[in-house]
Amino acid sequence: MTTLRLDVEYEGTRYRGWQEQKNARTVAGELRRALEEALGSPVELGGAGRTDAGVHALGQVAHARTRGRARAAGLDERLAAALPSDIHVLSARAVDERFHARHAALSRSYLYQVSRRRTALAKRFVWWVRRPLDVAAMAAGADRLVGRHDFAAFCDKPDAQSSTMVVVERAEIAAVGELVLFRIEASHFLWKMVRRVVGALVELGTGALGRDDFDALLADGGRAARESAAAWTAPPSGLFLERVRYPGEPPLGPLRAAVPVERGLAARSD
Amino acid sequence: MTTLRLDVEYEGTRYRGWQEQKNARTVAGELRRALEEALGSPVELGGAGRTDAGVHALGQVAHARTRGRARAAGLDERLAAALPSDIHVLSARAVDERFHARHAALSRSYLYQVSRRRTALAKRFVWWVRRPLDVAAMAAGADRLVGRHDFAAFCDKPDAQSSTMVVVERAEIAAVGELVLFRIEASHFLWKMVRRVVGALVELGTGALGRDDFDALLADGGRAARESAAAWTAPPSGLFLERVRYPGEPPLGPLRAAVPVERGLAARSD
Numbered sequence: 001m002t003t004l005r006l007d008v009e010y011e012g013t014r015y016r017g018w019q020e021q022k023n024a025r026t027v028a029g030e031l032r033r034a035l036e037e038a039l040g041s042p043v044e045l046g047g048a049g050r051t052d053a054g055v056h057a058l059g060q061v062a063h064a065r066t067r068g069r070a071r072a073a074g075l076d077e078r079l080a081a082a083l084p085s086d087i088h089v090l091s092a093r094a095v096d097e098r099f100h101a102r103h104a105a106l107s108r109s110y111l112y113q114v115s116r117r118r119t120a121l122a123k124r125f126v127w128w129v130r131r132p133l134d135v136a137a138m139a140a141g142a143d144r145l146v147g148r149h150d151f152a153a154f155c156d157k158p159d160a161q162s163s164t165m166v167v168v169e170r171a172e173i174a175a176v177g178e179l180v181l182f183r184i185e186a187s188h189f190l191w192k193m194v195r196r197v198v199g200a201l202v203e204l205g206t207g208a209l210g211r212d213d214f215d216a217l218l219a220d221g222g223r224a225a226r227e228s229a230a231a232w233t234a235p236p237s238g239l240f241l242e243r244v245r246y247p248g249e250p251p252l253g254p255l256r257a258a259v260p261v262e263r264g265l266a267a268r269s270d
Numbered sequence: 271m272t273t274l275r276l277d278v279e280y281e282g283t284r285y286r287g288w289q290e291q292k293n294a295r296t297v298a299g300e301l302r303r304a305l306e307e308a309l310g311s312p313v314e315l316g317g318a319g320r321t322d323a324g325v326h327a328l329g330q331v332a333h334a335r336t337r338g339r340a341r342a343a344g345l346d347e348r349l350a351a352a353l354p355s356d357i358h359v360l361s362a363r364a365v366d367e368r369f370h371a372r373h374a375a376l377s378r379s380y381l382y383q384v385s386r387r388r389t390a391l392a393k394r395f396v397w398w399v400r401r402p403l404d405v406a407a408m409a410a411g412a413d414r415l416v417g418r419h420d421f422a423a424f425c426d427k428p429d430a431q432s433s434t435m436v437v438v439e440r441a442e443i444a445a446v447g448e449l450v451l452f453r454i455e456a457s458h459f460l461w462k463m464v465r466r467v468v469g470a471l472v473e474l475g476t477g478a479l480g481r482d483d484f485d486a487l488l489a490d491g492g493r494a495a496r497e498s499a500a501a502w503t504a505p506p507s508g509l510f511l512e513r514v515r516y517p518g519e520p521p522l523g524p525l526r527a528a529v530p531v532e533r534g535l536a537a538r539s540d
Contacts, residue, residue, distance in 0.1 A: 009389070009390045009391060056391065080388050085390070086393070087390055118358050119358060120279045120357055120358035121529060123356070125391070259529060
């Protein structure tokens with residue numbers, strides 16, 4: 001058996017998410033088909049993060065297992081030829097055959113891009129928020145997320161989870177040009193958690209949600225809190241699975257945009 | 271009469287270029303329709319640069335003339351509502367009614383993005399070149415373009431031009447992450463000139479074209495030279511009308527990517 005580690009970038013716009021489904025186009029479905037074509041044998045594929053429909057990835061990681069030896073020479077080119085243009089394998093390399101992308105991961109980080117202006121070039125990669133945003137208030141809210149908290153209020157279908165407790169290692173906000181960026185790193189995430197946290201942070205940034213109300217969401221995962229957070233759910237277009245981190249790999253670098261929106265009028269005042 | 275100056279950003283992928291045409295979707299056609307809807311009166315529209323099919327703009331400039339007074343209040347929002355999502359008016363403001371976007375311009379600058387890797391997120395905004403590129407050789411070629419030269423070899427249908435002489439004020443190459451960027455500024459450009467210059471610079475970068483052969487293209491606009499340059503024409507996806515400069519406006523800032531392709535694997539080595 002051969003196990004490959006794949007580092008994968010994709011634009012999620014056209015897909016019903018990562019996970020394979022019958023009768024729906026998914027990233028894992030396209031990737032497995034391309035791998036089987038490129039390797040010439042059946043492949044078992046597993047990803048580190050199950051991104052939802054429309055969510056992008058800068059660095060999804062997957063394991064691909066195939067019987068026998070994988071023809072590694074020229075694999076990058078065969079994969080590029082077999083994949084649609086919105087999925088790209090950044091690297092494919094043979095690893096210890098027991099490597100499991102999801103189980104072996106120390107943490108995942110997600111990046112969210114809020115744009116403060118309409119953008120013709122990056123519409124697929126942002127959430128355009130017209131209301132003015134207090135970035136300092138959002139940053140204070142992000143600080144509150146760090147540590148061990150019950151994220152039941154931010155979780156779709158919390159009863160389906162064994163636990164809604166999540167240890168957030170990092171949560172940060174940065175204004176970069178016309179974007180407000182949010183990044184969160186944790187060992188695992190609940191379903192729709194990042195998009196609901198972003199929605200609540202934007203409510204905080206507009207002043208529609210007070211600091212105490214935001215704090216209360218972390219203390220109260222009841223039905224009313226869940227319904228509020230659900231109504232604020234940020235759209236998938238702004239969300240990127242940024243990186244999956246494994247033992248021995250360096251920590252996250254500085255927070256940067258995935259697809260910046262800083263040109264345009266700004267270019268004139270250089 | 272009211273004349274508006276419009277600064278416009280667009281993704282050209284879905285359009286048959288800037289200029290209005292019968293029976294084809296063009297950027298100016300969509301913009302004029304949206305302006306007439308937002309202003310409630312007929313509009314005469316003229317742009318500073320006639321971008322080709324598939325070419326993008328970070329800062330196209332246009333004048334829009336309408337009889338009577340334009341309702342300026344709330345115009346930005348009415349335009350945003352009336353325009354497709356891949357066209358965005360960065361600013362619309364009343365100016366001297368004689369302002370003519372094309373005639374008043376001092377210079378135009380175009381930016382071209384060559385990507386040295388396949389990219390899932392920025393495919394619409396680059397030309398992916400698989401062959402290794404010698405960036406220093408390309409930069410030396412770009413240096414040669416500055417000044418007054420006959421660009422007949424780089425021009426589609428040179429006989430339709432009154433002259434094929436162009437004064438290039440600036441031509442530069444920079445490697446930024448996985449991109450090789452090219453920027454050129456001149457008072458005017460010939461049809462397909464930028465894309466053919468980029469094609470020749472890439473030939474220079476791969477070593478397929480020698481330094482002397484490149485120089486010869488600037489000295490010889492004959493049929494053989496034109497056929498070579500035509501065969502190298504770079505695709506429109508990587509090209510952006512970056513900026514149109516008018517009297518009193520500052521010079522171009524540093525060369526930066528329009529849509530960077532620097533994340534992915536690079537993120538891990540931060």
